[in-house]
Amino acid sequence: MFSPVSQAATFTAAMVDQNGKPLNDVVLTLKGPPSKPVLAPKADMDQRDKEFVPHVLAVHTGTLIRFPNSDNIRHQVYSFSAPKRFELRLYEGTPSDPLLFDKPGVVVLGCNIHDWMLGYIFVTDDPWFGVSDDNGKLTLNDLPPGHYVATAWHPKIADMQPVPAGEFDVPAGGLQKSFTVAVQATSNQMPMAPAPSAFGDAFHKAAHE
């Protein structure tokens, strides 16, 4: 009853750090049997509560990404990363044109007026990829069974370079696999979001009433 085309397997990965704790925001890419090309893929990197959402966004090379602004303040999103240097002038709402990420690599996003805002766009050529959730779980559906080469990346990985995550076969009945990704301690070089001050709260309240 299953056609070969429709024949698909589910791959579930559990991401843990070197301490065995579930690790979120791990990007896992798989390279395996040939598959259908993805055409004009699109993605959104939202800004909500002065944070990039999602924190880590994995996209396929050639994806158009929009940067909608869900806050009621303006943001100025920029990136000096080599795969995609850009700057979106202060804006509200969604800028008119999405940006095309056509080179693989890590693009670090910042906001020029909110130094603590940090977001990552992982651009990959691999057809299958996913980002682990808060429980460190990652599920890829519709995988054709076969042999796969896995690569893992995490914002706190050493040198911010993707690391190979091994090769394995995914049977038709699916596969559950656990991956260990070594991460570095949080760098203190990042500015922290300022604590809301009493004066600031009062000012904010006064401004909105």
Next chain:
Amino acid sequence: MKLRSSFQARIACVLIALLLIVIGAVFFAVKAATGDAVHRQAQAQLEVGTRVFEGLLDIRGRRLRDAVQLLSADFGFRDAVSSADSATIRSVLLNHGARVNASDMFLLGMDGKVIASTVEQIPEGSQFRYDQALRDLKRSNQSMLIVPLQGKPHLLVESTVLAPLPIGRVVMGFSMDTAFAQELRTLSGLEVSFAAVENKTPGALISTQPDSLYPSLTELMMDSSKGQMRMTEHMSQRFLSQSLLLADTGGSSGGQVIALLQSPLDQAMQAFAPLDEKIFWITLAALFASLIGTLLLARSVSLPVRALAVAATRIGEGDYETPVVLERSDELGVLAVAINSMQSGIAQREQQLAHNALHDGLTGLPNRALAMERLGSAIAAERPVALLYLGIDNFRAINDTCGAEGVDQMLQQVGQRLQASLRPGDTVARLVANEFLLLLEHSDSDSAVAMADKLQQMLIKPQRVVNHDVTLDCCFGIAVYPADGNAPQELLKRAAIARQDATHLPGRLQIYEQGRDLAHQRQISLIRDLRHAASNGELMLHYQPKLDIRQGRVRQAEALLRWQHPQFGSVSPAEFIILAERTGSIQILTNWVIEESMRQVAEWSQRGLRVQVSVNISADDLLSGDLADRVSSLLKQYRVPAEQLIFEITESAVMREPEHALKVLNRLRDCGISLSVDDFGTGYSSLAHLKRLPVQELKIDQSFVRNLDETSEDAVIVRSTIEMSHNLGLKVVAEGVEYQHSLLLLERWNCDTAQGYLISRPLTAAAFEAWMAKPLTTPGLLVS
């Protein structure tokens, strides 16, 4: 009085020395206190300044870091830095560095490599020298790093470039220049110097101090002892200094940055200069005032003291009249009063002493010394003066009768009576116990005799003394100035001689005779020498033969004493016997005579010459009591028969104490010695008395015999005496037979024995012996 030794000068010296010590102590105490205060103040200032300095450095560092951080967050800057074009990066470093006045800018990679640099010495691509130090700095959350850079001290501030992840570190250097030092100086109040040391070589000094001090400051900063507060001196300016090692990067390069903070002391000291000056002037004023004060004080003490000393000297010299005048109520005033009272006390006592010295204590009359003085003054004034020397001869008897108290009373009465009888200007003085002297001014010997007579009459009246009626036996000697001498002592002596002579006179009054003092002198010498004449062998016996008239031969002789004086030659017995009797030395002579005559008799007896020798015995001998014993023992000693001795005694000798004399005579007679009455007829001859005496012989005094002739009155006396004597059973001796006819008369009147120059003068023992050997040649006797 020398100034140096005077009391005044010493007080002044002591006080001024004390004052100097006190002021000196105060001055040095103030000096020490101010110095200490300044030092403390400087120290406090330095400590505070050091903290301020460190605080300022820190603030400056933070400010620079903030500035750099702000700069590094600039989007354009980050954009340029992330472009990785070194020229662009260098230009943006220069551009943005200029905004915060940074002098040197670097961009480092996260690995510490220099990406871009504005300093040629630090090339791009090399490892940044202070990379590790910066990392350490960040770890310890400090804001800046101080380093030597190009020989100058720099502040290095680092900031991470976020894009938004860290992509590099921008490091900016700020040169610590003179302006910075001046700013620190203004805020900390300290002199500030910096120096960078690289390879142990100090770079150029950056300092707020003047250039001239740089070498010594540099030297001080290079000194190894850091971090200690020290007192330093630079070009004779004193500072309290503190070095701080701001940076020590260690390693082979040995880069150091040293800060030197200094608090100037002289300036602080300068604040106390007016105080020193004030103390100096106060000292000077106090010294001057105390000098004046002590001089016045010392003067107020020393002047009265000198006045008192002068007064004491004056009193010592005998001036008791001038009082010390010292109008003061203090101790010196009290002393002056005491000296005055002492002066009057001394004067009073001296007067008393003078009176005592010149007056007789008993009678209150002037004494010998005062009398002599008055006599002397009369002589000096050539006033004629008569000396009346009064002696009370029966003084001893009065003393025995009335006792010492009575004598005193008697003498007082005599003194009063004498005093009362004198004319004014005359003097009566008491010389010794019983002798007074009267000086009669303007008197010659005649008026003196009249006065003496008057006094004699007055004193001879009996006076009542202690229940006794006393009659004074006074005698007077008179000497007169100028007739009898012109020296007080001489006149007094002559008056005394005259008074002595007067005792032997019935009138009890004698005027001095010229030459009496020589005779008196001779008498004194004789009296003195008489006692030793016998022991000195100056005495000898002469023998005068006594002729037995009836038988016409000589069997007897009278021993007569002769004295050969070493000075005066042969002295007459008439002279010295009287002196001997008067002075009590007659017994010595008599003893000698008795013994010598016995010896001679014994000697003659041995040669066959048998002579009966008669010896003169005085009244004193008779009364001495032991005459008989002595004689009998001598008779035994010389083995002389008592019959060969005759003792001749005068009637008057027996009469003095008849009973006693009689006893002695009887004892002598018992010994066998014949007794003879000498000088018969001169005294108060008493036949009744003669009858009682145990005598065998009677010697008619030569005064009856010498000029005996048939018709004279003497003839009657001699003839009747012979007859009377014979009737009483006594033999009769006639003395002083000098003429043949006298002898013939005596023979006719049956006188037994004749003695005199007709027969022979007294002969020495040898001559007598020879005379006896010759046949008798007396013409008359031969005729008969």
